[in-house]
Amino acid sequence: MAFKRIKFVTDSTCDIPANLVEKWGITVVPVFVNIGDESHADDGIQLNREDYYDRLPALNPLPTTSAPPPGIAAQMIEKAFEDADHLIIVALSPKLSATYDALRLGAGNLPPERVTLIDSGTMSIAMGYQVLIGAEIAVETGDVDQVVAAIARVRAHAKLAALINSLENLRRSGRVNFATAGFGALLQIKPIVTVNDGVVETIARVRTMSRAKEELVQMIRQQAPLDRLALLHTNNLEGVEWMREQLADILPEDTLTINVTTAIGTHIGPKCLAFVSVNKKWRN
């Protein structure tokens, strides 16, 4: 079978660092962050993340996010298609956002047999690793089926867990199913959540950041042996550094530190900590 030039399209909630986006020639369609009357593309340029998370608690009303307009998605997708034999589009779970539909509509003018649309079932770099590893396999094999199979294996062996430092933003945004995060509790709770098949679920509830960090480190250890690891935060570099120290013995060489993209950060607020791991088993 002929080697195919396979290109990847995803959306900006993938949290793939800019240098890797460039390296693999990935097309990232931006989600939009709306502050007051202004709409900003979540492209890592229009909004400086550090600055944004510093400002976020004082922003009233809370900024909102919106899926990319299908027109913009279509432009970017069609551009990517120009020098590709096949497009693989990996999108934020439709259970979490309308982005999936925007990308689906954006690919509407392309020959369907040359486009594969995949629901990542997750978000952030858990979705990003599906794209990155998919891109690696695509360069190695040039075979769509092998790439799609690898993405499915990555999905099965990836784990995402995030500490929500304060429920304030979730409450204000109304976006995430409150019941799952243990809302309604009298005591202030910091939930640790995960995403399973596009559904946000609470896996633990703690009271302090130090407990949360220990829980996350413990969870990461349970995911070893690690093929990939990303430590994510919303202006909580201190927390990431602490986790790096604790995990020195199992840390993969190319462990990423990511200040989460503003489209996600808007909903979870500042000072969060998270990780995404991919177990080595994905290779089998």
Add this chain to the structure above:
Amino acid sequence: MAINIDQRVCNGHLLKWLISAGVTWLEYNREKVDRLNVFPVPDGDTGKNMLLTMRRAYEEIAKLDEGHVGIASQMIAQGALMGARGNSGVILSQLWKGFSLPLRGHEVFDAPLFARACASAVDLAYKAVVTPVEGTILTVARESMEAVINRAEHESDLRRLLEIMLESAQESLQRTPDLLPVLKKAGVVDSGGQGFVYLLEGMLHFLRGDSVIDETNIVTVESGESWQDALEPEDAEGYGYDVQFLMLGNDLNVAAIRAAIDDMGWSTLVVGDDRLIKVHVHVHDPGQPISYAIGLGVALDDIVVENMQRQYQDYVEERLNREHEPEANPMLNEVAIITVASGEGMQSLFKRDLQAASVISGGQTMNPSTQDFLTVIDSLSNEKIIILPNNKNIIMAAQQAASLARDKTVRVVASKSLPQGISAMLEYTNIAHSGDIDEVAAAMTEALDYVTACEVTTATRNVELDGVNIQQGQYIGLVNGQIVAADDDLMKLVHDTLREAGADERERITLYYGDDISASQAQAMSSHLAATFKRQEFEVMQGGQPLYPYIISVE
């Protein structure tokens, strides 16, 4: 057990039979009542309390052959008063007391006297409660008895009056969630009101000659019956439709219309005058009452038809969905927690937020006994139980109970303070899905050390303790049970205690304020402390505990 009864009067013998039937039916349905219990606290004991109250009342007359209704009712009232348990039980005893007063000196009662007795019962019951809360057994009793009072003038058949009373009670019961928001939130009707309805139902079963269940062969209801079974409509055709409308006309005959409408369905309410009548009825065919009214040539207005079967199915579905969420129903956790706390805020925190199966009232000044623990252990359906004593003086009784409990696996997680207990419970909510009691106990034990517990109280005498000089009446501060500070000034004392607890190195300080402290005082305390402990997050919670102005958790 059908006996020939003159239904125009009731003597002591009949009253005795009626009560026997009511108690039997209540007993049969007790668990359904318990499951509804969410107000004032969701502790699931209303059915039990009402049953104990009524059993004691019945015992008073059971062995006698008292035909004099005045005497019999007084004895019943006396027995109810002696046996009264819980809120609903006390109200029930007052209803009986009030009911018996107008009967004094009467051999039998007829419809008018029955009405007077009802009026007196309602009056006394409302007086007995300091702040009557509507949407409870009080409302159900009042509205059903008012129905009797309204109808007694024209209705001399006691059986019919009891039917009216029961229907009104059932309707009143359905309205309780509208009156008491907590019921609506919990998706239930009032438990005490439901118990009252069962009493009346039992009596009516007897009067109609239906078997109420042979009282010599009372079957204990299996605890396995689900709320779904409890809610199943008794009518094979389902719950049917709720139909309501207004009839506007001239020379309307209320009684005739009522009788006609009543023949079509149940829960009938036809009220009004010759120009305007409100009709409310439950039917299987909603077209029937509407066609009937139109057939009379009157104008109809404000027609409401609700599919009650559908509402019931929606409710079941919604509730099932809720229960499928892992945290929806604490009683579903395999490992149950029994804990000890005093103060409304504390108890509700343990019960509602933290999923404790049972919270025994107690603490520093009131230590629950081994027997208290054993009673609760027996009352839970769980096979695996963990006790959290929350006080070092209670740990031994808990351990003793654990060792004495038969047929159940009971562990003690030795929490010495309420903050430790809360910390352990929070961990419990994380791991409650596990059925492994040792795993749960280990995780909870580990969580005891996540917090430093500070307690603030007053000294009861002059003493030097742990190197601190204390004057009687001074505030004293304890950290993990050790006295670390004494002062006349509460703010300074709390401040010093927190310093001793190393709070400036921690993240979170939670103030649980006691029953003598107001919310604004607690807020002021929190603001004052925040000036010193700048990097810490503060939380202020109403604990409501006695004797301890503040219990503070430092995490």
